[in-house]
Amino acid sequence: GAVVSQHPSRVICKSGTSVKIECRSLDFQATTMFWYRQFPKKSLMLMATSNEGSKATYEQGVEKDKFLINHASLTLSTLTVTSAHPEDSSFYICSATVMWGMRTEAFFGQGTRLTVV
């Protein structure tokens, strides 16, 4: 099946620095990828929709200047958390959807555990 690779799996950074998370579709082209955030013991919340070659669409309440998304190719989307603060510590997950005829299936990356100290 389709594989989505997310890197890094864990990162610890200092307050005020920026962190880049990569999401790659390894064996398929993804014109659209999604970025989710998950707090402990909570469900996944969609942050933004990343569209190849155009600007990302952010969900209400998500700061686009803080969470920069770049989808420069059909196999790579990046999320950069700028000027990170401890409250940005979370589990970030990307996904890409594939159409199999009438069926749409989402494939998820392994997730990135971000800890801001």
Place this chain on the structure above:
Amino acid sequence: GESVGLHLPTLSVQEGDNSIINCAYSNSASDYFIWYKQESGKGPQFIIDIRSNMDKRQGQRVTVLLNKTVKHLSLQIAATQPGDSAVYFCAENIAGSQGNLIFGKGTKLSVKP
């Protein structure tokens, strides 16, 4: 909104028993539903899906039931094993969307040996 620190609902079952995990969805325009399993520290893994024109779909040891009248989805796991212990999320896709999923709150399944 949810309270900070609200714990996930937990279902505790004995190994070998059947498990039923329930999910209520909100949008009548949702046309596709998926169950995901998430183990600690990992991304969600696809288990089984169902389209809105069906009311039941079976996989290996898992069955998904869809009741559109009451907007209810359930996941049945037969002969639950310790490896099934995880958090299970249902997700809905709204017809015409780009494929971004709306996730339910999740249920933690604990299997006692």
